[in-house]
Amino acid sequence: MVRLRSGTVGLRFTLLYGVVFLMSGVGLLVLAYLFSGGKVTNVAPVPGQHPPADGSLTEARQRIHDLQAQLAEVNAQHSRQMLVGSLLALVVLAAVSLLAGRALARRVLRPLRLITAATRHISADNLDQRLAVSGPTDEVKDLADTIDGLLERLETSFAAQRGFAANASHELRTPLATIRASLDVAVAKPDAPGQTVALADRLRTQVDRMDRLLDGLLVLARAQHGTLGDSAHVDVAELVAQALADRTTEISAKRLSVTGDLPRGVGTTRGDAALLSRLVENVVDNAVAHNEAGGWVRVATSREGVAVRLVVQTGGGVLDQRDVDRLAQPFQRLGADRTGSEHGAGLGLSIVAAIAAAHGGRLDLRARPHGGLRVSIALPFVALPVKATA
Structure with a gap:
């Protein structure tokens, strides 16, 4: 039986082809039925023959009447057989029309299905891939080439965005180092006023905070670029x-x-040791910094099939899952504005998500039903190499 999905182009093509084939078949059956019919005519006497006697004439007329009745019955039976055969042929033709229409629809839409499947596998992490559809220059190839052009523009835009974050972080390191050195020189003077020392301490705190922010942006850009060090x-x-x-x-x-x-x-897994260490540190920092006094932290690592899972759970108040889902985005925090938080700039979990994705893993954040947060990280399991024995 033909399985169709409602609301699809394939269904519309199938119905269109099926109706066209069915109407063509109905027309052929109607013509065949019309041309197969006949009329019963009277038998005319043969010229040159003498009419029979009176008794013979009555008998001949009776025989002619009987033959006409038999012929009419044969014609009626033939018409009924033709009608039943036509109805059966119409049912078979309807089924064949749907099957043929479905086959033609699948054939016509096959290039579009291939384009859809290939596009679904392209994400922000592999924008360098292209559909590269070959074949004659038609509407389908024009669509594929248009999508390839869009992917190329997206790749350029993403690369420029990530490169800007990395380059800006690098460039800002130098003036920060100059500011820190100037503060140290000002404080080191023997006759430095107390107000200057106090101001220098406050500025140094902000400079350190900005330095941590730049360091986080560098790590985030590096992870999003997929630029991994020695594995x-x-x-x-x-x-x-x-x-x-x-x-x-x-x-x-x-x-x-x-x-x-x-x-x-x-x-055990395999990857950039420095980035993986930063991933774990950020998760632990998040569990400690955003915990309540006298609270608890549960940490567990395990192997689940082909994955290594790290789960960190903390207690606290009940959280909204919609707010929790935003934590993997840069500069997002719970219960705080985008700026002015003493616990960081909101880059910790976004860095974790980027590092996990760069290693083929993923970050999953869940609000615990009884309060608190559950952070789960899955990474590909890679067994340690077996050491050769002498």
Whole structure:
């Protein structure tokens, strides 16, 4: 049976072709039925023959009448057979018309399906791909070439945007270093006024904050470009343990209860060790900085099939999932404006998402039903190479 999806071009083409074939078949059947009919005529006497006697004439007329009745019955039966045969042929023709129409529609729309499938696999991470449809110059090839031109313009625009962030961050590093050096010189003078020292301390705090912001933009641009350094095997559990150990002071200051399930050697992946370390550090920093005093943090790493999963959960108030979904975008935070937050510029989780995507993984953010946030990161599992034995 032909399966059709409503509201598609394929369905409209199928119905159009089917109706055309069906009407053509109906016309042929009607003509065949009309030309197959006949009329019963009286039998005329043969010239040159003498009419029979009176008794014979009555008998002959009776025989003629009987033959005419039999011929009429044969014609009626033939007409009924033709009608039934035509109806059966019409049903078969309707089914064949739909099948033929569906086959022709699929044939006509096949290039469009190929273009659709290829376009679906192109995203912001692989804008360098092209459809490159070959064949005669027709409407379908014009459409494919137009899409290729659009992809080329998008690739150029994305590259310019990412390159601008990286270049601007690099260029701003020099004036920041100059400002920091000038502040240090001003404070180091023996006769520096107290107001100057206090102002220098406040400015140095803002300069450090801007430096962290630029560093985050550089890492984000590098991850979005897919510019990875030397690839190496990395144990995610070891990165998490190191990140927690480096933040012992902050964890103690907030009296956080940290529990971890970090089996070593189970969750190994391969990639840029520096970027993967930054990924883990940002997730841990987010869990510590945006936690309530006396709260808790749960960290676990595991292997799930061909993926390594890192899950970090924190307690707190109930969050709106719509707000949580925005956290993977740059400069987005919960419960704070775009500027003026003492906990950062809102780049942490966007950097995590970009680094995970650059390594073939993904970031998943979920608001916990009873309050708090669940951050889950999946990375491709790559087993450690087996060491050769002597």
